[in-house]
Amino acid sequence: MRPLRLDSLDVFASIVSCGGFRAAAAERRVSSAALSQSIRSLEDALGIRLLNRTTRSVAPTEAGARLLERLAPALRDIRAAIDDLNQLREKPTGTLRINAPGPAVDHVLCPLIFDFMRTYPEVKVELVSDAAIVDIVQQGFDAGVRFGRQLEQDMIAVPLGPRLRYAIAASPSYLKIRGVPSAPPDLMGHDCIRRLFPGGTMATWRFEKDSESLEIHPEGRLTLSSAHQELQAALAGQGIAHVFEDYAKPHVEDGSLVELLRDWSPQMPSWFLYYPNRRHPSAAMAAFLQHIRVFEWS
Known part of the structure; x- marks a missing residue:
């Protein structure tokens, strides 16, 4: 059997449903010649005549009627599936x-x-x-x-x-014992709460002020893997945290954390x-x- 185009099956069903090439062509907004060519290609591919044509009527042959009997439910399912997609486009689900x-x-x-x-x-x-x-x-x-x-x-x-910004923060109790860092290098003498990323790399703390920029590879006894854990540790007085500003802000506002080195914290994209x-x-x-x-x- 020669290769056939599946859309030609829909054309065949449309011609039978409309009762002729001219009506089907008007419904599908194509020429009668285009539909005639599609049916010839389908019959050639199947190797059997599907439609009996006269000057006044078109009717399915026995083979055409049998094909249409099996084809009609499948075409209904296809149209229903397309309608479902249209509904998804118009009303997202x-x-x-x-x-x-x-x-x-x-x-x-x-x-x-x-x-x-x-x-x-x-x-x-x-x-x-x-x-x-x-x-x-x-x-x-x-x-x-x-x-x-x-x-x-x-x-x-x-x-x-x-835009994003990191905050460096610690609890008042920690700072009372360990002192307040006045510049990024001072952090090297503190317990910094380190962050381990999933790929195995350790977070670097970046600072910027005026034309000066530097990076700190923090040292500390505690290494964690999430901002929530860092925040809990800082609130418990375990060291200095490096978290996004949104995490620290409510605790800075209620006094349970103190933000440090704010003038060294650059804005990020x-x-x-x-x-x-x-x-x-x-x-x-x-x-x-x-x-x-x-x-x-x-």
């Missing part, structure tokens, strides 16, 4: 999966997602907190969140949230939401992209 580091989830994504879910109650959301660099396509995510320098070149990226360069993202992802476009980040 399904699941939105995003992979992001904990700080981005805590301070940017959660507020956005909660508002998004109120707007789109039929969309399910999975936020996976993960500091490791992952292949979001291979892992089945719609999008990820990372710093700009960590993005792959074939991704589309949009800023997400305001925002997080970036990134996703594959695809022509048609999922309906849930398309709706989320539209949702975040209304926000203006300072």
